[in-house]
Amino acid sequence: MTPRKRTGRCATLLVTAALVTGALTGCQPLAEAASATCEDTGSRVDELKAYDVLESRPPGTIVPKGFTDLEAGCWEDSGEAWLYADRTYVFPGEKAEVIQYYRAAAEREGWKLSRSTRQALEKDPSASLCFTRGGTDDATTLDVYFLTKEILDAEETETGPEFASGFGYRVSVGATADGSPNSCSD
Template identity: 65%
Template sequence: MVPRTAIRGRTVLLLTVVCAAGVLTGCRSLADAASASGCAGTESRVGELTSYGVLGSRPRGAVVPRGFEDPEAGCWEDSGEAWLYAERTYVSPGGKAEVTRYYRAAAEREGWQPSQATRQSSKSGRPANLCFTRGGTDDATVLDVYFLTAEILDAEDSEAGPEFGSGTGYRVSVTSAADGSAGSCSE
């Protein structure tokens, strides 16, 4: 028979390892934690996302609203997956249709390929949120252009400055999975 103190010692050791693994991995298994790289070492790839010209491109008269002067870029981990992003926020004095037309053309000039939903909205001529991918060797990168609402800004704890009252607020966002897996537009 094994003495109680030996069992208690092994149990304490096992619980210590399990608790430490849970704290260190956000409750993922050790195998999952070992295979996931997360955001570590992604700085250069974030830099690549910020270099896409479409982020700095904007229709005539569009302004960068107060509080959004600097591009947002980085890496975030959500549900065990790490995502890279670079984005800019603008307000255009034109309407949604003008913003939509501008970014369809700007994205395609830069080699972005429109999603099925973006192609459909283009045929109808309606203003819409847009989504593009790079395809080919860069199928991990996705470009979204979407219109901002008060709900989106509230969820971000962002304050809509006076510029938002003078036009159409929107965001241009380039994202990629940190592990380089293929990206796609949600249809």
């Protein structure tokens, strides 16, 4: 399997947040906000890999060939470093079942559903999920999202026959490399 190429969604949000925060407060120039690197982030990546929600999955979920390992690391995009740990699964049932399962599993672990996710779920019960930790860990988010052909193509990922038996989804814990606050796109 070819290693996935990370999309710049989170990095784009982080750089945008840094620009807005710096502009509003006048406290942090963009160069400082976007200067985090992947150097010396191994222990923080290990912390992300330890979240139980990454291994938790609804009954009947399949671990597809080529996705058997927990993927974790640090990537830099647009000058911002982002830590991640994620698992990819295929579920043969309804998307709403996955959403219901992870809402309960995440909340048991202390994750808080974002306001924007709550609003999205009112319109579409199978919308992607985004949670935050808050408190002393305001740099970490949990995303549960469904894989589209566009996402898999961007990652240059080849899917096996398991994806034909249901729909693919990813459970991803992410954090800023420098420990700065992070949130869902509320």
